[in-house]
Amino acid sequence: MLSKKTKYAFHALTYLGKHMDQKTVLIQDISEEYGISHKFLENILLELRKAGILGSKKGKGGGYYLIKDPKDVPLSKVIRLLEGPIALLPCVSLNYYEPCAECKNEAKCGLNKVMIQVRDEMLKVLENKTLADILDKE
Amino acid sequence: MLSKKTKYAFHALTYLGKHMDQKTVLIQDISEEYGISHKFLENILLELRKAGILGSKKGKGGGYYLIKDPKDVPLSKVIRLLEGPIALLPCVSLNYYEPCAECKNEAKCGLNKVMIQVRDEMLKVLENKTLADILDKE
DNA sequence: CTTATACCCTATATAATTTATAGGTTTTAT
DNA sequence: ATAAAACCTATAAATTATATAGGGTATAAG
Numbered sequence: 001m002l003s004k005k006t007k008y009a010f011h012a013l014t015y016l017g018k019h020m021d022q023k024t025v026l027i028q029d030i031s032e033e034y035g036i037s038h039k040f041l042e043n044i045l046l047e048l049r050k051a052g053i054l055g056s057k058k059g060k061g062g063g064y065y066l067i068k069d070p071k072d073v074p075l076s077k078v079i080r081l082l083e084g085p086i087a088l089l090p091c092v093s094l095n096y097y098e099p100c101a102e103c104k105n106e107a108k109c110g111l112n113k114v115m116i117q118v119r120d121e122m123l124k125v126l127e128n129k130t131l132a133d134i135l136d137k138e
Numbered sequence: 139m140l141s142k143k144t145k146y147a148f149h150a151l152t153y154l155g156k157h158m159d160q161k162t163v164l165i166q167d168i169s170e171e172y173g174i175s176h177k178f179l180e181n182i183l184l185e186l187r188k189a190g191i192l193g194s195k196k197g198k199g200g201g202y203y204l205i206k207d208p209k210d211v212p213l214s215k216v217i218r219l220l221e222g223p224i225a226l227l228p229c230v231s232l233n234y235y236e237p238c239a240e241c242k243n244e245a246k247c248g249l250n251k252v253m254i255q256v257r258d259e260m261l262k263v264l265e266n267k268t269l270a271d272i273l274d275k276e
Numbered sequence: 277c278t279t280a281t282a283c284c285c286t287a288t289a290t291a292a293t294t295t296a297t298a299g300g301t302t303t304t305a306t
Numbered sequence: 307a308t309a310a311a312a313c314c315t316a317t318a319a320a321t322t323a324t325a326t327a328g329g330g331t332a333t334a335a336g
Contacts, residue, residue, distance in 0.1 A: 141294070141295085142295070143295080175295085175296060175297080177296070177298075178295065178297080181296095196303040196304060197303045197304025197305060198306070199304075199305060200304070200305090
């Protein structure tokens, strides 16, 4: 299951996507809209900015804004950033690979094979669906 | 990512599947084979028994054994039992449904729609692949 | 050029969850 | 009887997730 952090990130991105007409959006506007702690959200937006998804402006009249076209932000990118691996096992993660601690022989591990399939099926959706897709619905 | 508990369950089931010739297998045999704490594993095997996947025999000469044909144990069943929901959001879980806390209108939630797709793709693999499939490889 | 505003950054505290341990109870073969 | 092995429930320890705190820095406006 996705963590609150990741869900909050999606909420924030949705909000920002819906307000692309205005130059900037305040952290506070988003935190009030969804009942998210201001400070917690602040950290999340900071990560999104550092990842190049958001831009920001300091000082009076400042705030955050989407720096990318929503259709160029795959959901997989947001999940990997806030959540970490999408795969169900570290040994099949494309971006956060690690061998499984108790695994003796990855090449012969049956679970490994299946989990590669699961990962690929998940990615088929998550790499192709973007922020734009989740904005459309609302 | 799957918890250790779930991974241990798969290890135990794999071990039991490979030793179906013998009447019973000791917790200790499995815990030693994979370096899992005896007591922790005990709790896991207990859950698998209560779920009707394993049988057990008490007392001297006792132990655990697979009560089901490996091809009749889908991986999804094991994951749901030890891990909980397979879905990435509570609002799209088939077995553990809950509305998302901050969600105002599920019907209009774009993330909801995508996550239903992700869930279905995951299940396409996890419902169809069984214990038998992960035994084959080893 | 001062002030209020709003993001920036890092550290720490709190809460929740996961992992592990503990210890006695019951059943069964010998 | 005795020893073996699962059964069961409670608690402790470790880890991770969530939240808070507080000063730092840039900027617009007057």
